[in-house]
Amino acid sequence: MIPKLFFAYFAVVLTALSIVIITRRNPVHSVVWMLVMFFHIAGLYLFLNAEFLAAVQVIVYAGAILVLFLFVIMLLNVKEELTAKRFSELWPAGAMLGVLFGVIVLFSLPSFKQGPAGQYGIEALKAVTPTRALGTVLYSEFLFPFEIASLILLIAIVGAMVLAKKV
Amino acid sequence: MVPLNWYLALSIVIFSVGVIGFLTRRNILIMLMSVELMLNGVNISLVAFSHYLQDLRGQVLTVFIITVAAAEAAIGLAILVSIFRNKSTVHTDSLTEMKG
Numbered sequence: 001m002i003p004k005l006f007f008a009y010f011a012v013v014l015t016a017l018s019i020v021i022i023t024r025r026n027p028v029h030s031v032v033w034m035l036v037m038f039f040h041i042a043g044l045y046l047f048l049n050a051e052f053l054a055a056v057q058v059i060v061y062a063g064a065i066l067v068l069f070l071f072v073i074m075l076l077n078v079k080e081e082l083t084a085k086r087f088s089e090l091w092p093a094g095a096m097l098g099v100l101f102g103v104i105v106l107f108s109l110p111s112f113k114q115g116p117a118g119q120y121g122i123e124a125l126k127a128v129t130p131t132r133a134l135g136t137v138l139y140s141e142f143l144f145p146f147e148i149a150s151l152i153l154l155i156a157i158v159g160a161m162v163l164a165k166k167v
Numbered sequence: 168m169v170p171l172n173w174y175l176a177l178s179i180v181i182f183s184v185g186v187i188g189f190l191t192r193r194n195i196l197i198m199l200m201s202v203e204l205m206l207n208g209v210n211i212s213l214v215a216f217s218h219y220l221q222d223l224r225g226q227v228l229t230v231f232i233i234t235v236a237a238a239e240a241a242i243g244l245a246i247l248v249s250i251f252r253n254k255s256t257v258h259t260d261s262l263t264e265m266k267g
Contacts, residue, residue: 061236
């Protein structure tokens with residue numbers, strides 16, 4: 001009962017916050033609400049025994065990406081944003097597409113059948129701590145994707161500098 | 168025990184709200200934030216799968232998605248800054264160079 005109440009709180013707050021984020025007029029308000037939302041998602045990760053990801057969520061998303069958004073908002077014209085129209089002219093079509101997509105996927109949800117369980121149950125995770133188990137999988141089975149991720153980050157650094165430079 | 172389908176439903180709802188935000192807002196900044204919303208919805212479903220299938224691959228994939236999200240935010244915001252520098256606007260309907 002208590003886990004369900006806990007999940008219900010997170011589900012209601014996350015849904016409400018995501019709707020609040022896409023409807024605010026002032027981008028700064030959106031970013032601050034997004035900060036609250038990321039902390040709630042980190043709480044949900046803790047609830048799912050993913051403590052390393054909860055820390056990464058707070059450090060990378062709340063600490064790095066949102067600060068980047070805030071810095072860029074400082075470079076833009078927020079005053080003009082407060083009087084401009086929020087939604088594009090074709091917004092009913094876009095909203096309908098989004099709702100339609102969500103409804104279709106939601107109705108396909110009951111056909112999901114759970115596959116066989118893997119080797120990292122609660123007991124196995126307790127024996128080696130969860131972060132160590134995650135590192136073992138990341139650096140053995142996913143070593144090549146890990147290297148590709150470093151390349152993606154390098155390209156992002158170079159690309160961001162080239163794009164934002166004054167010509 | 169919370170059923171797995173509840174987590175999946177929550178992630179679908181957050182993803183759909185992100186889709187709606189991306190398709191309806193005029194401000195490119197909010198559109199980028201909607202993309203972040205979508206990625207977070209996917210992350211929730213992956214971590215839930217990882218927990219319920221007792222397999223850590225979902226969490227590893229989430230680490231990669233967070234990496235790509237950081238790269239995407241950096242490049243997207245750099246593009247936004249250069250658009251604002253050249254056109255002094257961040258609204259999608261003011262950028263009509265490609266219109267026939």
